[in-house]
Amino acid sequence: MASRRLPFLTAGVLAAAVVLGALLDPVGFFALYGVPGDLTPRTRWQFAPLAVYLPLLLCGTAWVTHVYAAGGRRGRFGAVWAGTVLVVLVARAATTLVATFPWFGVPDIVWATSYTVPTAVLYALLPAATAVGLPSRRGGALSIRHDSSGADVPGEPRVTRQVGRGGTRGSGVTSARVALIVGLAVIASSPWVSSHWSRDLPDWVPAMAPHAHGKSLPTGLPCGLLVLLLALFSAHRVCMRRARSEAAVFLGGWVATLWAGAAFGAVQTLALVGEDGLGSLLQTPASLYVRVCEGVSLGVMIGWLTGLVTLAFAVSARPFAVRAPRMSARERERFTAFITLCELMLLLVVAGQDGSDTSAPSVAPAREGLSPLRAVRGEHPRIVDAAGRQVLLRGVNVNQLVDFHAGRPGFPATRPLGEDDFRQMAALGFDVVRLGVSWSKIEPAPGRYDPSYLGRIDQAVAWARRNGLYTVIDMHQDGWNAEPTPPGTSCPAGTSPMDGYDGAPEWATVTDGAPRCQFTGRDISPAGDRAFTNFYYDRDGVQSRLVDAWGMLAARFGSDPSVAGFDPLNEPGFGEQAPVTSSLLLGRFYDRVLRRIRTSETRPHLFFAEPSILWSGAGFDAMPRGSFADDPDVVFAPHLYAESITMDASLGLPPVTTIEHGFTLASRTARNLPVWSGEWGYWGPERTVQNKIRRYAVQEDRHLIGGAFWVWKQACGDPQNGTEPIGGGLNKVDCATGEDLPRDPVAVRALSRAYPRAAPGVLTHLSHPGDRGLHLTGVATGPAPLDVWFPGPTRPVVETQGIKAVEIHPVPGGWRLTAHPTGRYALTAG
Structure with missing residues (x-):
């Protein structure tokens, strides 16, 4: 009886936490739902949390507890905790989809769950602790005992086939194969799905963005896929050890991808330490926080596919009902078609490739006075005037x-x-x-x-x-x-x-x-x-x-x-x-x-x-x-x-x-x-x-x-x-x-301080040695003049390379230098 009450208890504990969080958190930073004030729903965005989020949150928590109640207390805490984190994130994504439909695609909405990860991790401890407090569930169809003929033997110990190290015995399923199939799906969908994550990293850092900084194939993409696959393989082996039902297999596959995403974010953080150094005391912890949370949201995005692939292999081998026949060839074909359809739906739903325009705008000859400004993208993004000079x-x-x-x-x-x-x-x-x-x-x-x-x-x-x-x-x-x-x-x-x-x-x-x-x-x-x-x-x-x-x-x-x-x-x-x-x-x-x-x-x-x-x-x-x-x-x-x-x-x-x-x-x-x-x-x-x-x-x-x-x-x-x-x-x-x-x-x-107000082409270096000096270099394109400001009453003395027709004239507060550089040029003032 205790095991039957367990899902209700865990959901009830979480419901109480939701209410207390809404009442006690003055600004909603740590509350799962609500902030002080009039919470009467008047619009879709206010109605969606009540109609979608809370039901999914509580029912999902109860379901997760039910799925993992058969396991012993050892391991149950972690399983219920991780499963509840997943439930919170999925419920949040579903709520956002309802509240904002049809403004955003699924990848952006799921990416937005990253902010919810710390709150989900914190609140999921409550149902997990509650689940550990009751004894394991006995009986049921979650483990199967059999004799040599395949019939149940009353009173004999049950022998359980489970998806564990090396996969489901006799099925030929391994975590490596699951990871490989999921990896291929990620590769196929990366221009649409993966470009929504890891968009702000150097090209060489493991990432999922195939168009980082406008490059068609940064080195970080293959590295990122390799890291994700290795993490998924390892997490999948662990999460499948105690899977004793179809639901546990599916849920475990999804949770394994969350763990893989978290590991992926941790590896990114280590790479950034190599790029940026440790920096301030809190710089690396802050980076770890952001990357792990973003990695978990990536796991939410692709983890359902891991669960389906694992379930497909598991069901085809029928490890949970020995007396039932294995899947027929036609059934396997239908299931494969179903998986393929899911992948196609994923590609269609999340289509929205991130593109970048790196072309420079057309420019007109400069006129007297202030000329219109435009933006230039590419390897040297900059603001330019009508003559193409960097401003x-x-x-x-x-x-x-x-x-x-x-x-x-x-x-x-x-x-x-x-x-x-x-x-x-x-x-x-x-x-x-x-x-x-x-x-x-x-x-x-x-x-x-x-x-x-x-x-x-x-x-x-x-x-x-x-x-x-x-x-x-x-x-x-x-x-x-x-x-x-x-x-x-x-x-x-x-x-x-x-x-x-x-x-x-x-x-x-x-x-x-x-x-x-x-x-x-x-x-x-x-x-x-x-x-x-x-x-x-x-x-x-x-x-x-x-x-x-x-x-x-x-x-x-x-x-x-x-x-x-x-x-x-x-x-x-x-x-x-x-x-x-x-x-x-x-x-x-x-x-x-x-x-x-x-x-x-x-x-x-x-x-x-x-x-x-x-x-x-x-x-x-x-x-x-x-x-x-x-x-x-x-x-x-x-x-x-x-x-x-x-x-x-x-x-x-x-x-x-x-x-x-x-x-x-x-x-x-x-x-x-x-x-x-x-x-x-x-x-x-x-x-x-x-x-x-x-x-x-x-x-x-x-x-x-x-x-x-x-x-x-x-x-x-x-x-x-x-x-x-x-x-x-x-x-x-x-x-x-x-x-x-x-x-x-x-x-x-x-x-x-002195600086170029307008520089033809592209500036490549700017510094002020000795606090009052100036050193700049650039690559000039076009005939437009260089315009440099110098402060103070003393006329600047400059040395130039690749610059001709230098003129310096006084203006209120300082001096203006105009000159005509060609090709690579340099200007230095003491």
Whole structure:
């Protein structure tokens, strides 16, 4: 009787854990389901967890317990634990499929289960521990005893044939054969299935991506297949030792593939240690976490095939019912046809090969002033102007048009913005400004745009253009909107009241009653997570409104070559279902915005695609997934805040990602897209900040990219400034007197350092020996001139190779060098 109750007990224990997790976890990080607030389902994405996830989770757990109840206590814990992990991941994938249908393919949805792996591993311990607490089940048809005639002999010990080492006795089935068949299926489907995993690794690291970095056959692909097959062979032998039923055989094959995927991720981590070194104290553990979780999700994707292949061999040998005849030839043919059909369905369902456009855009001759910018992919991804010259885009963020919550009495939330600001930026050698604008000001009511605020944006863009600066228009948000925690709110344990910030208008904020309380910072709150999730699912057409607003802005600035491009949403929140929300649905939003922009503008502008806020908070994240990445003018624009505002710093932990490693991860994640750091900056003791700024500058040069420093001016009443006595930014202000303070000389020296504003062809090296020197090399293509900025009052003395017609003329704040390189060239300044 105890064994019959066991499935109900394990499912009940997990159900209790689900309820407690939903009640106790203030932000849903560790809960299997739910966050505080009104959980009444109103939309498909809210209904799917109740209708799909919970039933699959509980019934699946009970089924797994039933399958493994026949085994002894030894081994039962691990079997039930691993089986429950599989159930959680499959239930999560099925729920996502229902909630998002028909937006995504199966591979992307299964890949998204990787974020659920740690939670699944933790909660699966509960039913596993419960299963061990009861005695083994006796009797039943899970093991067979027989005499020489094949008949059951009452009272005699049973003799069990099982799939173990070497496979099922007499069937000729071995783990090696199963692994080989599954491997062949993976090879056949790799252009569709496998390219969804391991997309951000060096070419030689074992991987499943056949098109990494635009190469048709990186060395990592055959290595990855070999590692996966060896891991699958080993895991399959272990998981089949105690399989005593058809269900156990199928489930064991699938679980074996999960273990193989985990081992595959561990091998990838070891390879990355060889590539990157151990790095910071937490760098390797973080990499192991990501790779193992991703490997397990790969196991979920292909493991059902392992289970079917194993089951096909096992059933053909009839090891579980000796008195039953073996499969007939016709039955084997039918079963083989079934397996083949499953493989064909897999190929059809997951079709969606990841392609890359590595061609350079056509360019027109350069004209006076700022010329249109385009993106180039390939071995040297970069941003180019109309003459094909590489443009780094180095400058600063401007937040003086952002609609911040004014929560500090007596202090303004922003500082005035005038043309003199842009003159000063130009005098520091900047060639770009990332201009933050607020949706709440652009569209104060649905479908109504504020002409006065749009006029302020027009004026700022014109000032930038007049002073030789490009503008990146950034739809800025912090913490979703400007609402602070309402007075009298009782925040859940572990969270605290929060200030208001900026972003969406009130009419576009749908929180379903979730509390506006923060966990470790403004970007993690139940209300913010729910608002972002509703936005990603386009609840009440909220997302569509922002898409329309971008269409309006693209029409307004679509013919202006001084507008470098559009940044559709600053630091998008990860929502409640990362990475479904933070990668898949964020990518779908980018798809929609980009389509609207392209149909509204006169000519293509750059599209600056940011990863979610997880990148700013952890130093790494996945690239959002969508068709937008196929557009030739997309730029990957993470905020490289490693060792700055990341969560590890706020928790007092060693850095997960160092400054140096952050650049490496950005380049790998972008693959063949250009990279541009939309924000970067540091806070803390002066010497520490100065050292980090120097290190950042070195890496920015080494990786040949640009970025925008945060921030030009920060008001004392800006909620991000808190109650500090000094308003931050590059241009600080004394909050008591309102007087401007001197700029940090180290920051100015780093930001204003010499650099090529436009380089014909491709830059191959950029560095600053001796802190004030400059050394650059490149390969010129075409007749367009080289344009280099030098700061300071002293005329630069340069040495050149492969460069002629050198001219140096003074400009406000420094000097501009123009010259005409041919072929391979070099320029050095002392």
